[in-house]
Amino acid sequence: MKKILGLLLSITLASAFADSTTDTTDAASALPVYINVNTGIAKLYNLPTGEWIGNINAGYNFNSYFALEGGYNLIAGSEYGVTTTTNILDVAAKGTLPLSDIFSLYGRAGLGYGMNGWSGTVNYSPTCSLCDTGVNSNYGLALVGLGVSFSFDKHFDLRVEDTAYIPFSNTYTGSINAVTGGVQYNF
Template sequence: MRQTIISAVALATLLSAAAPSFAGPGFEPSVYAEVVGGRTSVSSKYAANGDDVSFGAGLGYQYTPNFGFEVYTRSLSFIPIVAALSAPGYYPDQHSGIAAIGTVPLNESFSLFGRAGVGRTTMKANRNTLSDRTDTDAVVGLGVRYAFNRNFSLSLEGTYLSKSEVSVYSFGARYQF
């Protein structure tokens, strides 16, 4: 699974570099802001293994029609398992990072994009006797975006945090200035 996601992101990044631009002569590099909401799942014996809510935001720069970068943050909102018989440990709670975004325009409105980056994940302790910690996570993702016009678009994305083994499925709204 992990290798498939990494391969897909690498392919999307390569295609975005080689793909012709459908943006036409009117493209101008610009800053964008994005808000997202979605569901998360985790493989952890320290958090309830269900789908939990995630909210986030990002601020990025679209350098070319095919390449940009973004700084972002996501809440992961997992419910810890704190039963008397459960083992003490850590579960992911918050993630912030930076990512390169490769985009492949399919036509004037639709585009595919891939995310590759790195970030810090806050790992919360499921016991008061343990201190919280942070881990560095590699991040990969794939998505599709629909642009209503030059400024406003909606997206669906699947993202994977490799070290903490978190999957995030999100719906986002983006405004490009």
């Protein structure tokens, strides 16, 4: 799966750098700034259940194939009888492969900063990852995502994305896989 993600992202990034022409009718050039809001479910690999995720991203399209974006992600749920939250700030490069006027595939790769927290009283058990004092609450991470975008008009898109967040250190969440859906507004 990682090789496929890498290949798709490499192809879209190569296309972005190979295109030296500008098309003034191009939607990405005409409306380069965008914001999207998404919601879905996330699987935190060191915790037993899935959790809700919501995120917001703002970005700039340099052309139809390449954009840079920054985002905020909130992952919240209930584990071991306590409330858990994960906040992630990220910056990513986004490569897009337009397949038609309304359908595009895209890949994202970037870096982020994660902050974990929980509130409540935990009863100790050997399987309780929240009870482990050797984990980091604040950490760096990498993100890799693949998605599809359906354009309704030049301003609105629907999107579905699968994103992996891979921490650089030991955290109580472990790696995170999130499947989200949402809307994008292009200005």
